Amino acid sequence: xxxxxxxxxxxxxxxxxxxxxxxxxxxxxxxxxxxxxxxxxxxxxxxxxxxxxxxxxxxxxxxxxxxxxxxxxxxxxxxxxxxxxxxxxxxxxxxxxxxxxxxxxxxxxxxxxxxxxxxxxxxxxxxxxxxxxxxxxxxxxxxxxxxxxxxxxxxxxxxxxxxxxxxxxxxxxxxxxxxxxxxxxxxxxxxxxxxxxxxxxxxxxxxxxxxxxxxxxxxxxxxxxxxxxxxxxxxxxxxxxxxxxxxxxxxxxxxxxxxxxxxxxxxxxxxxxxxxxxxxxxxxxxxxxxxxxxxxxxxxxxxxxxxxxxxxxxxxxxxxxxxxxxxxxxxxxxxxxxxxxxxxxxxxxxxxxxxxxxxxxxxxxxxxxxxxxxxxxxxxxxxxxxxxxxxxxxxxxxxxxxxxxxxxxxxxxxxxxxxxxxxxxxxxxxxxxxxxxxxxxxxxxxxxxxxxxxxxxxxxxxxxxxxxxxxxxxxxxxxxxxxxxxxxxxxxxxxxxxxxxxxxxxxxxxxxxxxxxxxxxxxxxxxxxxxxxxxxxxxxxxxxxxxxxxxxxxxxxxxxxxxxxxxxxxxxxxxxxxxxxxxxxxxxxxxxxxxxxxxxxxxxxxxxxxxxxxxxxxxxxxxxxx
Amino acid sequence: xxxxxxxxxxxxxxxxxxxxxxxxxxxxxxxxxxxxxxxxxxxxxxxxxxxxxxxxxxxxxxxxxxxxxxxxxxxxxxxxxxxxxxxxxxxxxxxxxxxxxxxxxxxxxxxxxxxxxxxxxxxxxxxxxxxxxxxxxxxxxxxxxxxxxxxxxxxxxxxxxxxxxxxxxxxxxxxxxxxxxxxxxxxxxxxxxxxxxxxxxxxxxxxxxxxxxxxxxxxxxxxxxxxxxxxxxxxxxxxxxxxxxxxxxxxx
Ligand SMILES: Cc1cc2nc3c(=O)[nH]c(=O)nc-3n(C[C@H](O)[C@H](O)[C@H](O)COP(=O)(O)OP(=O)(O)OC[C@H]3O[C@@H](n4cnc5c(N)ncnc54)[C@H](O)[C@@H]3O)c2cc1C
Ligand code: SF4
Ligand code: SF4
Ligand code: FES
Numbered sequence: 001x002x003x004x005x006x007x008x009x010x011x012x013x014x015x016x017x018x019x020x021x022x023x024x025x026x027x028x029x030x031x032x033x034x035x036x037x038x039x040x041x042x043x044x045x046x047x048x049x050x051x052x053x054x055x056x057x058x059x060x061x062x063x064x065x066x067x068x069x070x071x072x073x074x075x076x077x078x079x080x081x082x083x084x085x086x087x088x089x090x091x092x093x094x095x096x097x098x099x100x101x102x103x104x105x106x107x108x109x110x111x112x113x114x115x116x117x118x119x120x121x122x123x124x125x126x127x128x129x130x131x132x133x134x135x136x137x138x139x140x141x142x143x144x145x146x147x148x149x150x151x152x153x154x155x156x157x158x159x160x161x162x163x164x165x166x167x168x169x170x171x172x173x174x175x176x177x178x179x180x181x182x183x184x185x186x187x188x189x190x191x192x193x194x195x196x197x198x199x200x201x202x203x204x205x206x207x208x209x210x211x212x213x214x215x216x217x218x219x220x221x222x223x224x225x226x227x228x229x230x231x232x233x234x235x236x237x238x239x240x241x242x243x244x245x246x247x248x249x250x251x252x253x254x255x256x257x258x259x260x261x262x263x264x265x266x267x268x269x270x271x272x273x274x275x276x277x278x279x280x281x282x283x284x285x286x287x288x289x290x291x292x293x294x295x296x297x298x299x300x301x302x303x304x305x306x307x308x309x310x311x312x313x314x315x316x317x318x319x320x321x322x323x324x325x326x327x328x329x330x331x332x333x334x335x336x337x338x339x340x341x342x343x344x345x346x347x348x349x350x351x352x353x354x355x356x357x358x359x360x361x362x363x364x365x366x367x368x369x370x371x372x373x374x375x376x377x378x379x380x381x382x383x384x385x386x387x388x389x390x391x392x393x394x395x396x397x398x399x400x401x402x403x404x405x406x407x408x409x410x411x412x413x414x415x416x417x418x419x420x421x422x423x424x425x426x427x428x429x430x431x432x433x434x435x436x437x438x439x440x441x442x443x444x445x446x447x448x449x450x451x452x453x454x455x456x457x458x459x460x461x462x463x464x465x466x467x468x469x470x471x472x473x474x475x476x477x478x479x480x481x482x483x484x485x486x487x488x489x490x491x492x493x494x495x496x497x498x499x500x501x502x503x504x505x506x507x508x509x510x511x512x513x514x515x516x517x518x519x520x521x522x523x524x525x526x527x528x529x530x531x532x533x534x535x536x537x538x539x540x541x542x543x544x545x546x547x548x549x550x551x552x553x554x555x556x557x558x559x560x561x562x563x564x565x566x567x568x569x570x571x572x573x574x575x576x577x578x579x580x581x582x583x584x585x586x587x588x589x590x591x592x593x594x595x596x597x598x599x600x601x602x603x604x605x606x607x608x609x610x611x612x613x614x615x616x617x618x619x620x621x622x623x624x625x626x
Numbered sequence: 627x628x629x630x631x632x633x634x635x636x637x638x639x640x641x642x643x644x645x646x647x648x649x650x651x652x653x654x655x656x657x658x659x660x661x662x663x664x665x666x667x668x669x670x671x672x673x674x675x676x677x678x679x680x681x682x683x684x685x686x687x688x689x690x691x692x693x694x695x696x697x698x699x700x701x702x703x704x705x706x707x708x709x710x711x712x713x714x715x716x717x718x719x720x721x722x723x724x725x726x727x728x729x730x731x732x733x734x735x736x737x738x739x740x741x742x743x744x745x746x747x748x749x750x751x752x753x754x755x756x757x758x759x760x761x762x763x764x765x766x767x768x769x770x771x772x773x774x775x776x777x778x779x780x781x782x783x784x785x786x787x788x789x790x791x792x793x794x795x796x797x798x799x800x801x802x803x804x805x806x807x808x809x810x811x812x813x814x815x816x817x818x819x820x821x822x823x824x825x826x827x828x829x830x831x832x833x834x835x836x837x838x839x840x841x842x843x844x845x846x847x848x849x850x851x852x853x854x855x856x857x858x859x860x861x862x863x864x865x866x867x868x869x870x871x872x873x874x875x876x877x878x
Binding site for chain 2: 039040041042043045047048057094095098099101102103104106108109112113114116131132134137138141144145146148149151152161167192221222223254255256257258261262362365366369370371478480522523524525527528529530531532
């Protein structure tokens, strides 16, 4: 049989917010673009995002501007963020949101008819543009429809709607190909038929999203298997700071089949309160020193804040996610959790039933249909769930180019650096738009200067053999059970609270599972065979887990989405360190690299006393890098 | 408490297939998708089924459960009797690929045929002003998760392959209504296009689409019937047609 082949200027792997925004950018610059995704078009993870997209438009509180957003983002990430990414993100988000409106998005409105913005953890002002609690759906549908618009334009000009931009849905990429050190294309298989496909292109944008499925309890769908992280590693790119995973404080805990499914932070943004089984509103006990001046330490003030934000401090339920997740974890450990291992989250006492149904419609629906709980009358039971990976491909901030691999770009959740050690809610959707566009621009610039390199027969042969291999093995390991074993290891040993000995144990166990996974056999044929699909996803998850466990073992402090029982507290020396993972063909190696220092103009946006909490005296004395 | 349930699953592909009986454990609170996954992990490793969010948000897990088009992730096992066999089959209106997975490309083709949103040329980003009340009508339709259950149930195409060419189906007729109700959309010919090119006239308002919509969108009452009324207006009343144009401008 002849191999299916395609040639494009830019391949975008991933049809979530980041991939679609990159594709639009590249197409609008006149390049031919392929969008490739594992699910049907429009089903990527982004569709599940609920709360909103952060952008300092200042529609609700006009004190807001990019500098405030930048500060909040750096604080949220405990200053481990790449300053330049955080800066670009804060400056460009408003334009990216307005642009969506020009493409037909219908956000909720303020009284003046502007885009409404809601409060969220870690954001000083109401900042999240939203549509009820289905913002991700609006984002993805708007861009999907924008792509249709571009296709209709191409159709009018060439007679073929798919001549300039084409979506290859339900196709999994298994290899990113290089010739002479430069990107030459990608290889994969149709999920439907199992047949193989070669894409030749000088530029590849990875926008494959997250890694949640490496963990047992997660808000992520089956797609979150860290494919892009692993593909990038294997193509010679680096991952930065893979120890930082965000455990969202509020996932569903009951019934067991829904464990992990997200309960949006908007519930707290709209006034939801966390209590333990003693009825105590426990978050007041968990306000860390660095945040004492921003968060109310008593109920009266916290409640007043909903009416008057200028004269009261915020309720501690709205602390950054890492703080809230650890607090819930501690309450449950101390025996003050529910019988299902969660705590209570209640919005029914704050808002009338019809307002809850209007502002949080899909939450109401989700609890009513899946847990039999009416959130307008009773509290929800919630607990932490693995939600987001801060670590990811090391990129040049301005172009989203992957460091070390010419022609490779990465944007969205798969890229690292932007969020430091902890992401603020709402900063992902805006990140997708800002850096999706920049990755598109980066690819366009690159393609202008570099011609395509043909893929060699040797590369095709190697990629094809890899896909066939699990079918040729007899009686080997089962991918479902290996996946379950891996999830057990990460959950127990690389979870919210970590210690050195357990991490070392995890590293050994992951290596052992990886050895066995080389022997995975697949039953059945190639046609839409989930067992076969999982065999490839598993390989990716194992590399991601190895990178996370090794980075976590190396970082001897606690910061953001990385908490060490044996090294509690932040250490300002560690703030200057990024962990860089690379792959040598056998194993993941992790090394320390120094974090790029902030230039003076950004340094000066902060109160020096605040920086003293995060930086060493020498750094503070220096006052910025220039 | 775990208990055993009887599941009957359609297995096969476009050439051949049939119902297979299995017995599988079900735990408290589980949905049909959970037990299908358990069958997949323990008995039929190559059983094909689509899903993503497992929370009724992505519209991937559409199938027919005891003959009714539904989302498998939002259908509680406990909603069936203890002794009842639950039968799961692929969507009937679309060609089968394998097991519970069908070829839904019909819907993506239709999506590409609906003329895109046309914003006012002079409106700069950030300058749009719209009242909440004016965006709400279209927002209701934008809740659509593209599960295509309405497309599957509508009798115009359910057993009439020949109608597919000239009928966009409730989801995409609703998309046309959404754009027509969009306060800023400038295209004035959507009603006629819905009627003349996308088969609005086929719809005889049986409301079956509304009944299966997991997002509880009132497709028939709020999108299709008003579109039909607008078509009638445009057709027979030139003065009101002009009026509708002017009203739309005021929405700016
Ligand atoms: C339940 C939930 C709620 C959230 N709510 C919010 C929120 O309110 N605000 C916010 O800012 N963030 C939120 N987030 C986070 C945010 O949604 C994600 O971080 C973001 O959507 C990721 O987008 P992405 O474009 O990077 O990738 P995704 O949307 O995850 O898309 C990845 C794409 O890559 C494709 N892909 C992956 N691997 C391959 C492969 N091997 N071959 C081909 N294609 C591949 C997939 O098919 C998919 O199309 C939420 C996340 C979840 C899970
Ligand atoms: S109301 Fe119209 S579109 Fe809906 S199912 Fe009936 S005929 Fe089809
Ligand atoms: S309108 Fe309802 S039933 Fe139809 S595709 Fe959308 S969500 Fe599904
Ligand atoms: S899996 Fe997303 S709707 Fe069922």
